[in-house]
Amino acid sequence: MDQLTVNQVTVQEIKLKEFCNSVWTRLGVPEKDAQVTTDVLVLADLRGVESHGVARLPRYYTDLKNGWTKPTDQSKIIKETKATALIDGGQSLGQVVGRRGMELAIKKAKETAIGIVSVRNSHHYGIAGYYSLMALEHDLIGVSMTNAAPLVVPTFGRTAVLGTNPISLTAPASKEKPFVLDMATSVVPRGKLEVYDRLKKKMPLGWAVDATGKGTSDPHTVLDALSKRLGGGILPLGGEGEEHSGHKGYGLALMVDVLCGVLSGSATGLGVDVDKAKPNVGHFFMALDPAAFRPLEDFKRDMDRLSQELKNSPKAQGQNRIYVHGEKSYARMEKCRREGIPVGTAVVESMRQVGTELGVPLSF
Numbered sequence: 001m002d003q004l005t006v007n008q009v010t011v012q013e014i015k016l017k018e019f020c021n022s023v024w025t026r027l028g029v030p031e032k033d034a035q036v037t038t039d040v041l042v043l044a045d046l047r048g049v050e051s052h053g054v055a056r057l058p059r060y061y062t063d064l065k066n067g068w069t070k071p072t073d074q075s076k077i078i079k080e081t082k083a084t085a086l087i088d089g090g091q092s093l094g095q096v097v098g099r100r101g102m103e104l105a106i107k108k109a110k111e112t113a114i115g116i117v118s119v120r121n122s123h124h125y126g127i128a129g130y131y132s133l134m135a136l137e138h139d140l141i142g143v144s145m146t147n148a149a150p151l152v153v154p155t156f157g158r159t160a161v162l163g164t165n166p167i168s169l170t171a172p173a174s175k176e177k178p179f180v181l182d183m184a185t186s187v188v189p190r191g192k193l194e195v196y197d198r199l200k201k202k203m204p205l206g207w208a209v210d211a212t213g214k215g216t217s218d219p220h221t222v223l224d225a226l227s228k229r230l231g232g233g234i235l236p237l238g239g240e241g242e243e244h245s246g247h248k249g250y251g252l253a254l255m256v257d258v259l260c261g262v263l264s265g266s267a268t269g270l271g272v273d274v275d276k277a278k279p280n281v282g283h284f285f286m287a288l289d290p291a292a293f294r295p296l297e298d299f300k301r302d303m304d305r306l307s308q309e310l311k312n313s314p315k316a317q318g319q320n321r322i323y324v325h326g327e328k329s330y331a332r333m334e335k336c337r338r339e340g341i342p343v344g345t346a347v348v349e350s351m352r353q354v355g356t357e358l359g360v361p362l363s364f
């Protein structure tokens with residue numbers, strides 16, 4: 001975050017996990033499901049997505065405490081074919097439902113070459129990449145998407161109708177790191193605006209619009225108006241209007257809602273995660289076997305070649321390295337596993353508060 005550095009402490013992965021697991025189990029989540037929920041949160045921190053890591057623990061705590069999230073897995077398969085399934089999440093933890101959905105997609109891909117699972121009536125599931133990464137363990141291509149609460153303004157609009165609806169696709173390689181695309185379909189996630197707001201800084205123009213639909217650099221006004229649903233919001237990838245292709249980011253966000261929302265029958269657009277007592281979030285998972293098309297080793301060899309071509313191509317002035325998606329996160333993960341995970345002190349304090357309420361001591 002360069003000039004946006006916040007106060008941090010460094011915590012060992014195991015300590016962070018122990019605390020999160022104790023919180024979930026204290027709230028009635030079975031040990032196995034507690035571990036899944038924790039793994040998704042901590043993986044986000046390990047990969048450098050702080051906005052979706054343990055910073056989310058207090059929100060999940062509130063949802064569980066209020067009964068808006070069911071602590072035990074209530075998900076059910078509603079409809080199934082050899083290659084597809086529709087799951088109703090039963091308002092259970094999004095991470096638990098998401099993992100179940102991707103496990104089923106993988107099982108089907110191993111039997112038929114493709115598995116597609118659509119999920120309705122779920123919750124915020126964290127980083128999309130957690131689920132697509134699961135496919136790599138089986139040498140499959142993985143896809144994971146989710147719809148989310150409306151924060152994104154459609155091109156030429158002035159109110160948020162779509163979520164930051166992330167897309168993740170992973171593909172295995174051989175000697176190179178696998179391709180791990182994991183991105184919101186908005187210019188930035190809400191968390192970035194929150195960081196600028198906390199530091200009372202102006203954000204770059206091109207991230208968000210105000211209630212009139214005009215670009216603004218004032219994060220506080222945008223966040224305040226979004227929370228009161230007064231208008232304005234975050235821009236889709238590509239930014240404002242058509243000049244820098246905002247309409248394409250808008251199309252990608254809508255594509256995610258078609259696959260996660262309309263296909264599963266969950267809430268869509270304005271209805272997603274708006275009523276905290278009934279969030280009705282939708283997800284989409286796909287696993288695809290490359291070996292159904294070409295020998296797996298040929299596919300992986302060509303992934304390596306493509307990755308090397310990109311990285312060996314000429315660098316822009318002032319740059320000394322080109323990355324392939326996922327590479328930076330792997331490097332960060334290795335560093336954090338060696339040296340500990342940086343966690344903002346404000347996040348630690350909010351976790352400590354939850355711990356105090358539940359009688360779970362926080363030891364960092």
Ligand SMILES: NC(=O)c1ccc[n+]([C@@H]2O[C@H](COP(=O)([O-])OP(=O)(O)OC[C@H]3O[C@@H](n4cnc5c(N)ncnc54)[C@H](O)[C@@H]3O)[C@@H](O)[C@H]2O)c1
Pocket residue numbers: 049052124125126127128129146147148149164165166167168180181182183184185188189322323324325326327328329
């Ligand atoms: N559950 C939800 O509702 C929800 C909503 C939005 C986002 N998210 C999650 O938030 C996370 C952050 O999304 P984001 O859009 O801010 O991601 P980002 O902009 O940090 O990264 C996007 C992608 O670009 C890659 N990347 C980064 N720098 C690169 C470079 N120089 N060259 C090549 N590739 C590079 C990353 O590996 C990643 O795959 C994701 O994990 C996403 O799943 C979740």
